[in-house]
Amino acid sequence: MHVMNADTIAVCTPRIIPAKARDRVANKYRDDVVVGRYDTSRYNHFRGRLNNWAAWRALRQALSHVAPGGRLLDIPCGTGRFSWHFSRAGWQTTAVDCSEQMLAAARRAGAASEANAPAFAQGDVFRLPYPDRHFDVAVCVRLFNLLERDDRLAALRELARVSKTVVASYYHPYTLKSASRWIRYRLGLRHAPGRRLTMRALKEEIAASGLVPQRRLWVAPLFSEEWLVVFRHASAGPAGGATQP
Numbered sequence: 001m002h003v004m005n006a007d008t009i010a011v012c013t014p015r016i017i018p019a020k021a022r023d024r025v026a027n028k029y030r031d032d033v034v035v036g037r038y039d040t041s042r043y044n045h046f047r048g049r050l051n052n053w054a055a056w057r058a059l060r061q062a063l064s065h066v067a068p069g070g071r072l073l074d075i076p077c078g079t080g081r082f083s084w085h086f087s088r089a090g091w092q093t094t095a096v097d098c099s100e101q102m103l104a105a106a107r108r109a110g111a112a113s114e115a116n117a118p119a120f121a122q123g124d125v126f127r128l129p130y131p132d133r134h135f136d137v138a139v140c141v142r143l144f145n146l147l148e149r150d151d152r153l154a155a156l157r158e159l160a161r162v163s164k165t166v167v168a169s170y171y172h173p174y175t176l177k178s179a180s181r182w183i184r185y186r187l188g189l190r191h192a193p194g195r196r197l198t199m200r201a202l203k204e205e206i207a208a209s210g211l212v213p214q215r216r217l218w219v220a221p222l223f224s225e226e227w228l229v230v231f232r233h234a235s236a237g238p239a240g241g242a243t244q245p
């Protein structure tokens with residue numbers, strides 16, 4: 001008979017369990033260096049500002065069904081890229097991120113004394129501490145492109161549990177940048193381009209979610225890799241507007 005003792009355990013356990021992509025993503029943004037250069041490398045230059053402007057314009061359209069004063073969950077809020085825009089536009093904003101470091105930057109992006117400032121909280125998109133349908137809308141920008149399909153679906157379902165509608169961004173390959181990446185890859189000048197969802201893959205994933213897509217918006221055709229998809233619950237019944245995609 002094999003008897004387990006402390007020595008046996010010491011021999012058996014030095015097994016490295018690879019972190020799941022979702023854990024790697026969560027941990028990456030707890031690094032002070034990553035957080036310190038987050039805005040500078042992504043948004044604090046001409047192209048970044050243009051992208052922010054286009055994304056904000058698309059978000060306003062995607063949120064046209066949420067009345068002023070409505071409860072909005074911004075997750076992950078990151079460094080507060082949109083949190084303060086949401087609150088200044090009149091929505092009661094709760095901004096959540098799993099990283100305390102990103103949250104600290106988000107808090108600094110505005111003044112807590114501002115009327116209707118967002119409420120910031122640490123939280124995990126896979127286990128949110130809010131009751132069912134608490135929010136009018138949950139907004140999730142630039143997270144799904146970092147997750148595997150199963151985790152995207154799990155996160156989407158949790159967002160849909162706590163809110164009446166969801167606006168989520170997905171990354172697609174229909175841009176000039178993707179075309180250039182693909183050509184350089186074929187010429188052996190770069191590594192394989194990252195995964196992006198084709199229209200067909202997006203439709204399949206949406207069907208698997210059990211939610212109803214209300215609208216799909218291009219942030220900036222040919223230039224931005226982002227689509228915004230507006231979801232509602234199937235049980236909410238038909239709510240104005242053609243269903244797309």
Ligand SMILES: C[S@@+](CC[C@H](N)C(=O)[O-])C[C@H]1O[C@@H](n2cnc3c(N)ncnc32)[C@H](O)[C@@H]1O
Binds near residue numbers: 022075078097125
């Ligand atoms: C690429 S940033 C996007 C932030 C922001 N939405 C934006 O557009 O700049 C990804 C964010 O997701 C957060 N995050 C990663 N995993 C998370 C999780 N499980 N729950 C909540 N936030 C998470 C990270 O801390 C990081 O702030």
